[in-house]
Amino acid sequence: PQPTRLSDYRPPAHLIETLDLALDLRDDWTTVRATLRGRRNPAAGQGAAPIVLDGEAQELVSVTLDGERLGPNEYALEADRLTLPERDGAFELVVESRIRPQDNSALEGLYLSNGMYCTQCEAEGFRRITYFPDRPDVMAVYSVRLEADAARFPVLLSNGNPVEQGEAGAGRRYAVWHDPFPKPSYLFAAVAGDLACVEDRFVTRSGREVALRIYVEHGNEPRTGHAMDSLKRAMRWDEEVFGLEYDLDLFMIVAVSHFNMGAMENKGLNVFNSKLLLADAATATDADLQRVEAVVAHEYFHNWTGNRVTCRDWFQLSLKEGLTVFRDQQFSADMHSHGVKRVGDVRLLRSVQFAEDAGPTAHPVRPDSYIEINNFYTPTVYEKGAEVVRMIHTLLGPAGFRRGMDLYFERHDGQAVTCEDFVAAMEDANGADLSSFRLWYQQAGTPTLEADWSQDLSARSLTLRLRQSVPPTPGQPLKRPMPLPVRAALLGKAGGTVAPERVLLLDGAEASFTFEEVGEPAVPSLLRGFSAPVRLEAAWSEDDLAFLAGADDDPFGRWEALQTLATRSLLRMAEALRAGGAATLDQRIVSAFRASLADARLEPAFKAELLTLPGETLLGQASETWQVDAVHEARELARRTLGEALRDGWRQAYQALAGEEGALDTEAMGRRAFKNAALAYWVAAGDEAAVAAALAQARPDGRMTDVVAALAALSDLERPDAEAALQAFHDRWLDDPLVLDKWFALKATASRPDTLATVEALRRHPRFDRRNPNRVRALIGSFTTGNPVRFHAADGSGYAFLAQEVLALDKLNPQVAARLTQPLVRWRRFDEGRRQRMLEALRRIADEPGLSRDVFEIVSKGLA
Numbered sequence: 001p002q003p004t005r006l007s008d009y010r011p012p013a014h015l016i017e018t019l020d021l022a023l024d025l026r027d028d029w030t031t032v033r034a035t036l037r038g039r040r041n042p043a044a045g046q047g048a049a050p051i052v053l054d055g056e057a058q059e060l061v062s063v064t065l066d067g068e069r070l071g072p073n074e075y076a077l078e079a080d081r082l083t084l085p086e087r088d089g090a091f092e093l094v095v096e097s098r099i100r101p102q103d104n105s106a107l108e109g110l111y112l113s114n115g116m117y118c119t120q121c122e123a124e125g126f127r128r129i130t131y132f133p134d135r136p137d138v139m140a141v142y143s144v145r146l147e148a149d150a151a152r153f154p155v156l157l158s159n160g161n162p163v164e165q166g167e168a169g170a171g172r173r174y175a176v177w178h179d180p181f182p183k184p185s186y187l188f189a190a191v192a193g194d195l196a197c198v199e200d201r202f203v204t205r206s207g208r209e210v211a212l213r214i215y216v217e218h219g220n221e222p223r224t225g226h227a228m229d230s231l232k233r234a235m236r237w238d239e240e241v242f243g244l245e246y247d248l249d250l251f252m253i254v255a256v257s258h259f260n261m262g263a264m265e266n267k268g269l270n271v272f273n274s275k276l277l278l279a280d281a282a283t284a285t286d287a288d289l290q291r292v293e294a295v296v297a298h299e300y301f302h303n304w305t306g307n308r309v310t311c312r313d314w315f316q317l318s319l320k321e322g323l324t325v326f327r328d329q330q331f332s333a334d335m336h337s338h339g340v341k342r343v344g345d346v347r348l349l350r351s352v353q354f355a356e357d358a359g360p361t362a363h364p365v366r367p368d369s370y371i372e373i374n375n376f377y378t379p380t381v382y383e384k385g386a387e388v389v390r391m392i393h394t395l396l397g398p399a400g401f402r403r404g405m406d407l408y409f410e411r412h413d414g415q416a417v418t419c420e421d422f423v424a425a426m427e428d429a430n431g432a433d434l435s436s437f438r439l440w441y442q443q444a445g446t447p448t449l450e451a452d453w454s455q456d457l458s459a460r461s462l463t464l465r466l467r468q469s470v471p472p473t474p475g476q477p478l479k480r481p482m483p484l485p486v487r488a489a490l491l492g493k494a495g496g497t498v499a500p501e502r503v504l505l506l507d508g509a510e511a512s513f514t515f516e517e518v519g520e521p522a523v524p525s526l527l528r529g530f531s532a533p534v535r536l537e538a539a540w541s542e543d544d545l546a547f548l549a550g551a552d553d554d555p556f557g558r559w560e561a562l563q564t565l566a567t568r569s570l571l572r573m574a575e576a577l578r579a580g581g582a583a584t585l586d587q588r589i590v591s592a593f594r595a596s597l598a599d600a601r602l603e604p605a606f607k608a609e610l611l612t613l614p615g616e617t618l619l620g621q622a623s624e625t626w627q628v629d630a631v632h633e634a635r636e637l638a639r640r641t642l643g644e645a646l647r648d649g650w651r652q653a654y655q656a657l658a659g660e661e662g663a664l665d666t667e668a669m670g671r672r673a674f675k676n677a678a679l680a681y682w683v684a685a686g687d688e689a690a691v692a693a694a695l696a697q698a699r700p701d702g703r704m705t706d707v708v709a710a711l712a713a714l715s716d717l718e719r720p721d722a723e724a725a726l727q728a729f730h731d732r733w734l735d736d737p738l739v740l741d742k743w744f745a746l747k748a749t750a751s752r753p754d755t756l757a758t759v760e761a762l763r764r765h766p767r768f769d770r771r772n773p774n775r776v777r778a779l780i781g782s783f784t785t786g787n788p789v790r791f792h793a794a795d796g797s798g799y800a801f802l803a804q805e806v807l808a809l810d811k812l813n814p815q816v817a818a819r820l821t822q823p824l825v826r827w828r829r830f831d832e833g834r835r836q837r838m839l840e841a842l843r844r845i846a847d848e849p850g851l852s853r854d855v856f857e858i859v860s861k862g863l864a
């Protein structure tokens with residue numbers, strides 16, 4: 001397969017103004033009749049040009065151009081396109097084709113999920129429904145007619161407003177929808193099923209009433225309340241913070257069980273993976289509830305950042321995704337806690353995006369080329385893209401950022417634009433120069449920022465020196481320095497702030513910054529709030545870090561100091577264990593944990609973050625070669641050490657909170673997070689009383705957060721009562737797919753030595769279904785990404801298992817198969833034995849005849 005390149009972008013030869021689409025949903029075939037009214041695009045050149053439409057996996061029935069039915073020798077039909085005669089003015093085209101959604105296991109285009117029809121068109125699924133210029137810079141006004149069996153599909157939905165509905169004869173029904181906003185084809189959606197509807201309303205700040213409807217399978221209505229409340233909060237927040245109101249009279253969300261990603265922002269008709277919509281206290285954890293809130297908000301926010309202003313081409317994906325992730329992060333921080341949210345976001349960024357940026361699939365926030373666009377819905381485009389937007393926010397300040405957003409909408413509402421247009425609006429609204437900032441969109445790789453300082457007490461000054469370097473990445477051997485906003489303050493060693501926070505801009509390879517009037521010994525607090533997505537190597541001594549871990553007034557800085565201290569100590573321990581020696585945890589960490597555990601001023605949710613050691617994946621990334629077994633052993637030893645050293649503290653913290661009635665507010669969630677962190681350490685201390693407490697908490701009808709936390713604490717213990725607790729959970733929730741996924745994930749992430757055998761056997765569990773991406777992610781994905789010590793077993797058994805699964809899945813769902821392949825491409829991070837075994841697994845996949853473009857792209861980059 002040949003790559004598509006940004007440099008080859010050309011405007012579309014023809015624009016489509018309206019599309020009338022009729023879907024006749026029958027058991028054997030779905031017939032699609034599309035009427036396109038279009039014209040030659042003056043921006044694409046002079047004179048007549050052939051009309052070229054994308055189209056795949058369809059059977060073409062007829063083509064009628066300007067009233068004339070075309071014979072087969074009047075058009076050219078290829079596997080992925082239909083080329084029609086030239087036109088240089090306006091035209092009307094009617095194309096009829098047939099598709100088979102019942103056979104669609106790739107879940108792109110129109111497919112059946114648990115007896116309901118639904119669509120997924122982003123990025124290029126619309127071309128599997130009808131022949132059309134399936135690119136985001138072709139925006140049309142859609143009218144859609146759906147027809148289906150009335151008994152099995154009483155609910156017929158599409159974008160925009162309902163126009164009419166009724167009987168279509170022979171036990172069939174139809175409905176017509178019209179969306180007044182021109183939109184790209186990737187935002188089209190249609191749904192047909194027997195669904196329950198939960199309705200609410202929202203009055204916009206200008207007084208317009210919007211009907212809110214959530215459609216779910218019958219029986220799931222009670223699980224929609226949290227999503228509905230989240231939606232209303234998101235609608236209000238966007239009005240208050242960005243002045244953005246919803247623009248239709250109806251906003252619908254549909255939950256489906258088979259879905260390749262989290263959710264989709266189709267205009268007026270969001271479609272959600274049921275995992276990210278259905279949530280109540282009995283079946284969802286607090287983390288699930290917060291995720292549902294964030295994703296409901298994210299998809300809603302796309303109505304402006306993505307739908308009203310969309311992307312010119314898929315290279316600009318971060319224009320909508322990076323910006324919308326930034327918006328949902330700000331929303332969640334405002335709803336809950338800024339400090340806790342930032343810590344969670346940085347944890348995610350480091351574990352997935354930094355890893356991607358350091359491997360063979362590294363790419364810029366705005367990629368230059370792709371083989372399969374589905375492979376570019378990545379942590380770089382999303383999470384690093386959000387960091388880039390955040391840096392603009394930091395540089396311009398909240399008011400300046402808002403001015404930039406206002407100008408962006410004023411200029412580009414109703415258009416398909418580029419990342420460059422976004423940056424230009426930010427610049428022009430503020431009279432700012434962001435020319436060098438554009439490098440953030442162009443260069444891949446995580447910069448390293450080095451910092452050291454010297455203090456001259458007699459001159460009352462402290463000079464901070466900053467230096468950066470950006471590592472080479474595939475196709476980009478040489479890099480230019482990028483502008484880095486570094487939020488910094490000075491803290492007095494004797495207490496208090498000596499120099500208040502400033503934003504230092506490092507706009508070259510290196511620079512020095514002097515703080516004046518510093519009359520006492522100080523420690524710099526750097527990169528506060530993680531103000532730039534870099535690897536910071538600062539000259540802090542371990543005493544400095546211990547000091548910051550207790551004293552930094554920036555919550556992120558305080559957490560980061562303890563993480564850095566712990567990382568250094570854990571890596572030393574791992575090295576000692578690898579060399580066959582003994583290892584002990586640095587006493588400073590025990591002391592810092594003791595102090596944090598007892599600090600009544602800290603919010604409990606933040607305490608839970610402070611008291612979580614860096615994960616094995618992050619520790620593995622922090623050293624040249626990831627010593628898998630030694631890192632695992634060191635971290636387990638550290639958890640045991642902390643468990644034992646602070647045993648009474650954990651027990652008391654746990655017991656003080658264990659009886660609490662569980663509410664759903666932020667504070668109650670925070671207390672539960674802290675309580676369950678305490679329980680895990682108490683169990684790690686090896687106390688029989690702790691195990692008894694965990695077993696009691698694991699009873700399957702408790703609050704899901706508590707049950708799952710208790711089972712996670714127990715799942716590594718090879719003892720019959722712990723195994724029985726997991727089995728009881730399985731039996732209780734066997735018929736609830738979302739909860740059963742938690743059981744699959746718990747089994748897959750247990751670090752006990754027999755886990756691979758368990759995972760292999762669970763593929764034969766009656767409820768394991770490779771056609772359901774949630775189940776595949778719960779069992780296979782959790783094992784490969786959430787259980788490093790077993791997946792990276794030195795004998796390569798985990799890799800061979802994954803290769804087998806990727807090949808089986810590729811035949812059904814290439815998009816999910818490609819994502820599953822990712823852990824194999826990071827082989828350079830490991831020792832020689834593991835490298836060879838990972839490469840063998842990659843080669844085994846590469847050698848398979850008929851590999852999808854999706855998996856081919858990942859594997860070939862992994863082997864390059």
Ligand code: HT7
Nearest residue numbers: 120122123260261262263264377
């Ligand atoms: N814009 C959407 C991204 C997406 C997607 C969603 C579901 C299935 C397949 C998909 N391909 C791309 C979701 C979002 O980021 O908001």
Ligand code: ZN
Nearest residue numbers: 298302321324
């Ligand atoms: Zn998105």
